[in-house]
Amino acid sequence: MPPDSSTPPSLPMASWLRQIARTPQQDSFELLSRPGMLSLALGLPAAELFPGEALARAAGSLSSVAALQYRAPEESLKPHVIELMSARGVKCSASQIFFTVGAQQGMSLLLRLLLDSGQEVMAEEISYTGFAGALAPHDCKLLTVPTNVETGIDVDAVEARLRNGARPRVLYVMADGHNPLGVSLPLEKRRRLAELSREFGFYILEDDAYGQLCFGEGSPAIRSFEERWVLYIGSFSKILAPSLRLGWVVVPEELAAELANVKEGSDLDVASFSQHVASAALGTGFLGKHVAALKEEYRQRRDAMERALAEHFPSGASWSHPEGGFFTWVELPRHLNATQLLRRAADEQRVAFMPGGAFSLRPGAGDNCMRLCFSYCAPAVIEDGVARLGKLLRSVM
Numbered sequence: 001m002p003p004d005s006s007t008p009p010s011l012p013m014a015s016w017l018r019q020i021a022r023t024p025q026q027d028s029f030e031l032l033s034r035p036g037m038l039s040l041a042l043g044l045p046a047a048e049l050f051p052g053e054a055l056a057r058a059a060g061s062l063s064s065v066a067a068l069q070y071r072a073p074e075e076s077l078k079p080h081v082i083e084l085m086s087a088r089g090v091k092c093s094a095s096q097i098f099f100t101v102g103a104q105q106g107m108s109l110l111l112r113l114l115l116d117s118g119q120e121v122m123a124e125e126i127s128y129t130g131f132a133g134a135l136a137p138h139d140c141k142l143l144t145v146p147t148n149v150e151t152g153i154d155v156d157a158v159e160a161r162l163r164n165g166a167r168p169r170v171l172y173v174m175a176d177g178h179n180p181l182g183v184s185l186p187l188e189k190r191r192r193l194a195e196l197s198r199e200f201g202f203y204i205l206e207d208d209a210y211g212q213l214c215f216g217e218g219s220p221a222i223r224s225f226e227e228r229w230v231l232y233i234g235s236f237s238k239i240l241a242p243s244l245r246l247g248w249v250v251v252p253e254e255l256a257a258e259l260a261n262v263k264e265g266s267d268l269d270v271a272s273f274s275q276h277v278a279s280a281a282l283g284t285g286f287l288g289k290h291v292a293a294l295k296e297e298y299r300q301r302r303d304a305m306e307r308a309l310a311e312h313f314p315s316g317a318s319w320s321h322p323e324g325g326f327f328t329w330v331e332l333p334r335h336l337n338a339t340q341l342l343r344r345a346a347d348e349q350r351v352a353f354m355p356g357g358a359f360s361l362r363p364g365a366g367d368n369c370m371r372l373c374f375s376y377c378a379p380a381v382i383e384d385g386v387a388r389l390g391k392l393l394r395s396v397m
């Protein structure tokens, strides 16, 4: 029989894509586009805190040849990164800094640089969705370890797996402002992870997207304890603006040339325009004050979130106390499924959050949990959203 010409065969594509289902983020975009929806879902910086004027002035001051041409990485931006790194306890030189299209590309490029097919990769069982996305094309074996909202990744479990023969090439971790748990790792765990990476010879990908936004004193980055095996991923998205699509990685010099090859084969350059705008803006010295103001405002929003949770959520719910970043993690009784609750929250209360299962690298982890973002909404809106969620939760708990 001749093939049925009315239904063409589906177009072929890479086989790893068949394992990728629609993500909960994509689902939540549909919910968020409904009129009147109050969102505690997406992890966006507060738009009213963007340094719009400083960036516009910086853009206006650029010479068109420098900012519009294909160019090598912007050396004048590197001293600013060196200063930011020094605030995280990390010493580095200009030749170890590599600009990327946000932290997300930093992670992707490093995985491409480091992984061979069949290798093991270790991560927390609840982790940043973008890491899962970056890892997906790689044919690797994912080893998950427990984590928790109070003390973060279970380093004893990491060590036990290593001593029992696990040989990951890479461990992915967020030491500060964990997305989604909101936890910051105790100093001792940072030190131990660095020691383990040295002893067993695996790379730690330290995603520090929120590292400049610690509300208290903060602890040094993991890379401050180990310069060879810990590769640092930083971002201007949360401290300047995500639309610049500008981040950086700090790597040992011995990886720099190969990393440059991976980047060139991927997308040639980081937008020169963004690098120049950032460099000109930071050159005015405004960043210190700006970041201090961001920290203060986000700390107040975190407090507003915690006050509202204490007032409106029923007993049986518990939540993290984030020392930095954008997120509070709420645990509900085990029998509740947050993905199902999200539908009801959207339909009945017009409020949205991210269900914990969206961040699960081990099936089932976090299903009874919700991630609430406190960075984006003003305190009064946070209180309103939490009150609405509390109403729903009281009807099911």
Ligand SMILES: Cc1ncc(COP(=O)(O)O)c(C=O)c1O
Pocket (backbone or CB within 6 Å): 043, 101, 102, 103, 104, 105, 128, 130, 174, 179, 207, 209, 234, 235, 236, 237, 242, 246, 247
């Ligand atoms: C933990 C974490 N890493 C990386 C990113 C990506 O950041 P960027 O905008 O720098 O690509 C995000 C964004 O939300 C994040 O939460």
